[in-house]
Amino acid sequence: MSGSGFAAAEPLRAEFAELESEMADPSVHADVSRARRIGRRYAELTPIIKALAEHEVLAADVQAARELAAEDASFAEELPALEERLTAVTERVTRLLVPTDPNDLSDLIMEIKSGEGGEESALFAADLLRMYTRYAEGRGWKVTELDAQPTDLGGWKSVTVAIKAPATGETMPYGALKFEGGVHRVQRIPVTESQGRVHTSAAGVLVMPDVEPDEVELNEADLRIDVFRASGPGGQGVNTTDSAVRITHLPSGIVVSCQNERSQLQNREQAMRMLRSRLVAAAEEEAARTASDARRSQVRTVDRSERIRTYNFPENRIADHRIGFKAHNLDAVLDGDLQPVLDALAEADLEARLQAGADA
CATH class of the missing domain: 1.20.81 (Receptor-associated Protein)
Structure with a gap:
């Protein structure tokens, strides 16, 4: 000593x-x-x-x-x-000195998907994306759309973005937002509701570290790469060539696609980036699944089907169900004021790791 x-x-x-x-x-x-x-x-x-x-x-x-x-x-x-x-x-x-997640100092890739609730869920997915974008911009981080499937009313069936810090610092995108993965539930009157009734719908969020190419070994023989014609908005010429790319990782069955870039090569690079992050996230899930009870009891969940948070519009209330956090400033949170809930989640996780170390 x-x-x-x-x-x-x-x-x-x-x-x-x-x-x-x-x-x-x-x-x-x-x-x-x-x-x-x-x-x-x-x-x-x-x-x-x-x-x-x-x-x-x-x-x-x-x-x-x-x-x-x-x-x-x-x-x-x-x-x-x-x-x-x-x-x-x-x-x-x-x-x-408590051991930390080695990915905490990484940039991140975030995927937001609509769930139960139809068009209202897709609109809520758009609200979540705006919330994370506002938060990231407030930190000076850059948000880049990698792939998206929009809906007619301005929502997202699915949208994947990269959030990158301009320089390495003590707080990085993945470390700050890693607890956001899970099912987010919203309670409000949808724009499509004519009777004024409050509906409940949900969207899923997946948060993955944006890893460097040499941090994940990929065998080309394990990949099936398909190209297809991009659809949806994207500017002049986006729909005229087979520029969109879909990559299937055969051993795991993970499928990623990208159609936002102009060229097939650019879409392939972005899809590979998404695949690497997916593989890292899958490996971490498997490791956590077989870990000790103390590890599984921590705030961060590996079950993306778990409902982690509710956004109640009539009461202007946000509630995180993992730690009992509640606040009546939903409007501010959706405008990017996420820090109090993120701090509470990080503190709960730290206390769990301190306790796990004491029990070891």
Whole structure:
């Protein structure tokens, strides 16, 4: 155990020093994918290393104050405040050292699909997309539509987007939004309702890390690639060639398609991007399915059929059923003010992981 009192600290310090050395090597930056991975890990470790350094300084100050308190009353007066600060930093370091999801520092791919409720569900899917887009734009993140199936009234049967941060930071799209996967239920009077009755419908959200090409090994022999003519809006010429691409991953049965880009090559690249994310998400689901009860009891669910949240328009209320979160500011949430519920979900997940570590 190091002088900081945290057994996990020394390996992280060594890793951080190695990352600093690599980042100073010009050859590393010639490999964009490698440089991005190193940058993500460096960003992940930076707050931990800073907190450890702060803890060491405070621990030394507390020790010195204790030794001198008997001789000098001024040190005795300082001691309670120093000990209080040390306790707070110790708790912060303990929380930072809890193992995290390695994908937390990734960009993300999000798929939103209409469910029960017909056209009203498709309109709600559009509301969800707007909510996540507003939230992302507020963080300075870029939202790019990868594939979409619109409806006549302006909703979405299905829409897939990529959300990307301009630079690696302590909070990245996947880490922020990973708990949004599941069934979202809405209660409101649909625009198609002539009697003024409140209806209940739902849309499903799938959140996946946007992984680098070299992070997922794909065998071309495992892929069936079909091309077809794109349909729907897309500008002049979109429907005149077989530019849309559908890729089937034969071992898993996962199917992805993309028709938003102008060229077949661009659509193929985007479809492969979506496939890699789907495969990572499927692997994580399988790992979680066979994990311990403690892992399964965490906030994040692997069951995308689970109803996770209700949006009640008549009461202007949002309720997250996993953690008992409720707020009467639905209008603000749908306008992108998601941070309070995201913070509550992240805190509940952290507490579950802390408890799991204590029980291990």
